[in-house]
Amino acid sequence: MAKGHVLVLPMPCQGHVVPLMELSHRLVDHGFEVTFINTDVDHALVLAALPEGVEALRGIHLASIPDGLADDEDRKDLNKLVDAYPRHMPAYLEALIGDMEAAGRRRVKWLIADFNMGWSLEVAKKLGIRCASFWPASAACLAIMLNIPKLIQDGVLNDKGWPDREETLQLAPGMPPLHTSLLPWNSAGAPDGQHIIFQLVCRNNKFNDHAEMTVCNSFHEAEAGAFKLFPNILPIGPLFADQRSVGSFLPEDTSCLKWLDAWPDGSVVYVAFGSMAIFDSRQFQELAEGLQLTGRPFLWVVRPDFTAGLSKEWLEEFQKHVAGTGMIVSWCSQQQVLAHRSVACFVSHCGWNSTMEVVRNGVPVVCWPYFCDQFLDRSYVTDVWRTGLAVSTGEDGVVTKEEVRCKVESVVGDAEFRNRARWLKDNAWRCIGEGGSSHENFTRFVDLLSE
Template identity: 40%
Template structure:
C-alpha cells in the first residue's frame, strides 16, 4: 500500500460532539484514509470501559488521549469549566502530537478536523501549514446566526455580555453565565470558519437550501449514521443495552414511546416525577433511557409500569429508532438525535434543554412540522397532564406522520449514491487524497 492520507480528528470532549466525528472517521477510513482520533484521557477510559473489544488500535484509526485540565473529582459534564480549561492544556499537546506523528510516521498529517467548539485548536495546523476542516455539531442555521454576532456587536445591537441593550438575551436562553459562554462560543465558531478550508456539518442541503450561501465553504455531509459493522467503536461513553432490541421485537408496530434526553440534560426531582407519572398516565408501552443509577422514582411507579415500561441506562439509539415498534421520540432536541429521528421517520415530542435546542424545537414544530413541543407551565414544570395530551395528539396526527416520512426519504436520498451529502463527502475526500 502506498502512502495514505492521514487525518487528525479533534472533537470537543462531550458525547454529542464525539459520536458524530467518530461516525465521520469511520467513513474516512472506509475510503482508505488513516485517522488519528484525539480524545481526553477521561473519554478514552470511558470508550474502553464501554466497548473494550472495539477500541483496539489499528493501522487505520488510532486513539490518542490528552489531559482535559480538570481536577480529580471535577464534574466532567460541566461544559463551562471544560471550555475554560481545555485551551490551557490541549493546544500544546496537539502540536506535540502532530510533530511526533510527522517525525515518526511515513503517513504524515494531511488535514486536521476540529470541532468548532474548540476552534482555537485550528491555530496549530495554521501555524504548521496543514489543511484544515472544522465540524459544526449543531444545525447549520445556528452557525449562520453565530457568524453574524461580531457584526451585531459592532453595530451596537448586542453588548459583550450577549444581551441586547434592551436587556433581552440574544439567541440563547439561560443564566447570564451561560449566555456569556454562548457568546464566547459564537466568536470561537467565527474563528474556526475563518481559518478553515472546509466547514462540515451533520445535515443535508435539502433541509434548508438557503443556508448554503450564508456559510463559506459549507459541506453538509449528513445524516451521519452509525455503521452496521460490529467491530467499529460507536463513540459511545456508556455500554449500550442491546436487550432493549429483543424487547422491542415483542411489541406491536408503532406502539412504543421512546424517551431519551441525551448525555447532559437533567431534571430536578419534581420534573422527573411528572415525567414518570406522565408516561404512566399515557398508558402506552415505553422505553425510557435514564442515565443515573441514583434516580428516585415516584412511590410504586416501577411496579405499576413493570408490564409495559422498560427503563435502561443507554441504548444503540439508531437501531432503536429504526425499529418498527417505535411510535414517537421524546427528545431534548439535540441535533444528533434529531438527525437520527428524521433518518428513521419517527415523529418527535420536543422538550428543549438549553442553547440551540429551543431553535430546533421550533423547526420540529413550526417549520418541518414533524412533531409537537412541550412547554413549561407557570411553575416552570411540564405537567404529567400536558405530557399525556401531547402524546395523544401526536399519535393521532396523520399530517405529522406524513411529513416525517417525507423527511426520511429526503434524508436517505441525500446520503445515497449521487445524493447531495454523498457528493459533498466525496468532494471532501477527493481533495484530501490530493494533499
C-alpha cells in the same frame, strides 16, 4: 495504501464525539488513516463502553490528551470546560503530534477539527498541517453565530452577546424562528459564565478562517434557507455509523432491541434526553407518571446521573407498576432504536444528533429542549418541518404529567406528523444516496483530503 493520515478532534462532549466518530468511519472506508483524539477522561469512558474492545472501531486509532481540569471537576459544567481546554490543550496536542511522528506513525497531513475547537487550527497551521472544520449542530445555529457582528450592529445584541431587544429572529425565509432570549450562547450554563461561551464563539468564528472547508451533519432540504445564506457550509449528512461504534461514554444496553421486537409497529414511545440534561426529582416523577398515563409501551433512557434527589424506593415502585409495558435502560444504541419498526414517536431533548437520527428514520417528535442550540432545533421540528409538537411548562416551570400525556397522544394520534416525517426521511436518503447533494459534497471533501 492509505490516502493519508488525518487527525479528528471533537469538542469533549458526547454529542460532539458521536458525529465525528461517524465521519471517521466514513473516512476509514475511503482509505484514510484516522487518529481520533479525545480528552483523557472521555477516552477512558469510550474504551470502557466499547462492546468488543477496540475492534469495534474498525481501523480508527484512538489517542488522548488532558483537558486541563482536575480529575474531580464537573465536566458537565460547560463554562468550566470551555474555560479550561483552550488554555491547556494546544500544548498537549502539539506534543501528541510530535510523539506520534517520533514513534514512527505516518506524518499527519490533515486536521479535521470540531468548529468549537478553533484553537487547534492554529496549532495545525504552526505545524504545517492542513485544516478542515466540522460543525456538529444545525447550519442555522452556525448561521446565527456567524451573524453576531451584524446582530450587534443592528442593535439586536450588545457587545457582550446579551439581547438588547426582545424579539423573534429569523435570519432568512425557511430558517427556524428563535426568540432572542434563547440564543445558544446565553442558554449553555450559569449566566455568570456566559461571557466564557460568548467569547469562545466569537474566537471560533475567526479561527475558522484557517479551515479550507467547513462541513456539517445536515442535508440541503432540511436547512435550505441556512445553506442559501451561507453556501460555503457544506452539508454531508445525515451521518450514521451503520451499527459501528460511535464512541459512547456509557455501555449500551442491547436487550431493549429484543424488547422492542415484541411490540406492534408504531406503538412504542421512545424517551431520551441525551448526555447532558438533568431533571430534578419532581420533574422526573411528572415525566414518569405522564408516560404511564399514555397507556402506551415506552422505552426510557435514564442515565445514572439524569436526576438528583429521587427516592430509590419510588423508582423501584414505579418500575414494578410499569413492568409489563415500560422498559428503563441507562443507555442504548439510539440509531438502532429509532430505526425499529415499533417506535411511534420520540420524546426528545432535541440535540442535533438526535434530531438528524429521528429525521433519517421518519419518526415524529415531542420536543423538550434543555439548553444551548436545542431550542433552535425545536423550532425546526415544530415550525419549519412540522414533524412534532413541543411540551409547555406551567407557571412553576414544570411540565406536568397531563401535558406529557397530551403531547404524546397528539403527536402519535395525528397521521400528518408521521407523513411529514416520512417525506423528510425520503429527502434525507436521497441526499446521501448516489448523486445526492450530501453525497456530492462528501466526495468533494474526500477529494480535498486526498490532495
